[in-house]
Amino acid sequence: MESLGELLKRTPMGNEALRRSAELMDELLADPLVERFRAKNPELDTNTIRLNLNRFYQYVKEYRNCERCPGLDLCPNDFEGHYTMLSCDNVNGEVRLYDRKVSCKKFIARQNEEQIRSRVRSFYIDETALRNGYSADEILTNDLGRMEAVGHLLEYIDRTKEQGLQTSGLYLEGHFGTGKTFLMCYLLHELAKAGYSGVIVYMPDFVEDLKAMMHEPGKLKETVDMMKETDLLIFDDIGAENLSPWVRDHVMGGILNYRMQRKPTFYTSNLDLEALEQHFSFTSKEGDDRHKGERIMERIRSYVDVVRVTGTNKRKR
Incomplete structure (x- = not known):
């Protein structure tokens, strides 16, 4: 049975998707945020990044959104007042990547203020x-x-x-x-x-x-x-x-x-x-x-x- 990659290569749209995926991969690998993450986690290989491309994309995108924060009420991230944080672990020689949502400072400040008002x-x-x-x-x-x-x-x-x-x-x-x-x-x-x-x-x-x-x-x-x-x-x-x-x-x-x-x-x-x-x-x-x-x-x-x-x-x- 042929792989999904081989099947995609045989279709014009699939070929375009693979090309775009490769471009995204190159962009992410060159991003300073990803470079720092890889430096802290040397066990992380390129294949693991490829398998978790969406996680890395979300991680970088939301980090950049936070750098240009328009305010909590206009937060562009998927979960208002939160950003994606990645962590890496090595379990019996297998590299595993985890993502979690973390509250930003503005969200924590709002929660504290609401708690005070309550x-x-x-x-x-x-x-x-x-x-x-x-x-x-x-x-x-x-x-x-x-x-x-x-x-x-x-x-x-x-x-x-x-x-x-x-x-x-x-x-x-x-x-x-x-x-x-x-x-x-x-x-x-x-x-x-x-x-x-x-x-x-x-x-x-x-x-x-x-x-x-x-x-x-x-x-x-x-x-x-x-x-x-x-x-x-x-x-x-x-x-x-x-x-x-x-x-x-x-x-x-x-x-x-x-x-x-x-x-x-x-x-x-x-x-x-x-x-x-x-x-x-x-x-x-x-x-x-x-x-x-x-x-x-x-x-x-x-x-x-x-x-x-x-x-x-x-x-x-």
Whole structure:
């Protein structure tokens, strides 16, 4: 029985295919990438390369694509974000070639970023700062007026990375638009890189939703439990919400009581602690009740370091 090669030689198209295969073989053997691979694997002979021509072609093609990478979303390789890697082995005198798909740096970076984002949940917050993950230099130079506050923030991040999860958090106090939420999103993003989970909640909208959840006890419990258990919890713009006794005493009180001595809670506010206590002491239903205001403030004041955030109002730019 004649070989496939002999059969191909007898047909015009087959002859052309053999000619093209020989040209491709010559091109691949002359490619610097293949030359380096052969130098590392001297046991690899020309016949093995010929039998694995498609593998070598894929290897070279995808390597060149990566050299001219147009970005992950436009990746021209067969498997987005991956390239072919070859290896060679000698088994009982028989040379064997293996190929496998390897993740590129851009794909690994995207996976890491998605993993970081999966550790952070936000409620009613613009997630731009969470997605961007600004560098420490940008945080420092964006507004020199808040440099002292940024220093406290960076020190807290470093301390958590070195010592583990702290039991106290930060209370960022300052005027409108000075970047308090932005700084807290930066803290969440940086500590998510270290493996910590986090939740940030915009208080005015969240409190309104809580009232609706009174009729959905399952959803309410799930939300409250998540806030109790997350590593890092941020109440954003606290003091701007329309409080009810139930939200203050049962929801907020329950969350803070659980987290005391366990996990840090963070706050941003336009109010200082004294003004926040006055806010918690008054509800539209019960009027003034200083005792209950003092009670919840003990769960806040004792477990935060107050950081004054100064600087310009970014929203007016």
